[in-house]
Amino acid sequence: MDEPLRHVFPGIFEDSENPRLIGGHCSDCKRKFFPKPIVCPYCLGPVEATPLSRKGVIYSFSIIRVKPPFDLPQPYPVGFVDLVEDGLRIITLLDPLKTGELAIGKDVHLMVAPLGVDAGGQPCLRYYFTPA
Numbered sequence: 697m698d699e700p701l702r703h704v705f706p707g708i709f710e711d712s713e714n715p716r717l718i719g720g721h722c723s724d725c726k727r728k729f730f731p732k733p734i735v736c737p738y739c740l741g742p743v744e745a746t747p748l749s750r751k752g753v754i755y756s757f758s759i760i761r762v763k764p765p766f767d768l769p770q771p772y773p774v775g776f777v778d779l780v781e782d783g784l785r786i787i788t789l790l791d792p793l794k795t796g797e798l799a800i801g802k803d804v805h806l807m808v809a810p811l812g813v814d815a816g817g818q819p820c821l822r823y824y825f826t827p828a
Contacts, residue, residue, distance in 0.1 A: 701810055704766075704820040708732070711821050715808035716747040719782065730779075730786050748784065750806040752777035752825055755785055759795055766812040773798055777825050791826035803828040 703709065708731045710716050720732030724741030728748075736743050757775025764772045773790040775798070790798055791807065804825040811822040 701819055701821045702814060704812075704814050704822045705731075709806075709808055709823045710747070711808040714750065715806055715823065716750060717786075717806065717823060718745050719748045719784065720744065721746040728782050728784055730782075730784055749779045749781040751781065751828070752779045752786075752804050752806075754778075754790070754798060754800055754802045754804055754825075756800060757790055757798055759798075764812075766814070768792060768812045771795065775825075777804060789822065789824040791824055794827055797827040 708718055717730060718732060719728055719730040720743040721728050722736035722741045722743050725736060725739045727738055730748060732745055733743055755776040755778050757773050759771045759773045761771040764770055769792040772792040773795050775790050776785050777788050778785050805828050806823060807826045808821055808823050810819055814820040
């Protein structure tokens with residue numbers, strides 16, 4: 697029986713049929729974060745785990761053409777994605793197989809899939825955003 701793939705970053709996403717990033721929400725000042733901090737960096741209040749939107753909009757991106765770490769495809773894109781429903785802008789990996797479809801202002805959605813390896817060289821699940 698095959699073991700399930702490990703998450704490259706345990707605790708920051710769910711890998712279900714409808715994957716979600718797991719952010720934080722401060723109980724006191726109501727700010728949201730990604731990734732979830734231990735305490736709120738603004739008011740030191742408690743932070744609860746909260747699922748974030750699966751949809752976003754590309755704010756900016758760059759295609760990295762040097763050899764990537766962790767056996768990622770080359771070239772690979774990274775960018776800032778606005779999670780409009782959550783009021784957050786996150787830096788994230790973008791779909792390395794769809795670099796030609798990326799554009800500022802483009803709608804994207806969250807994917808979780810096997811991609812690359814972890815620090816120990818084992819295949820793993822990663823999250824990234826792909827054009828909608």
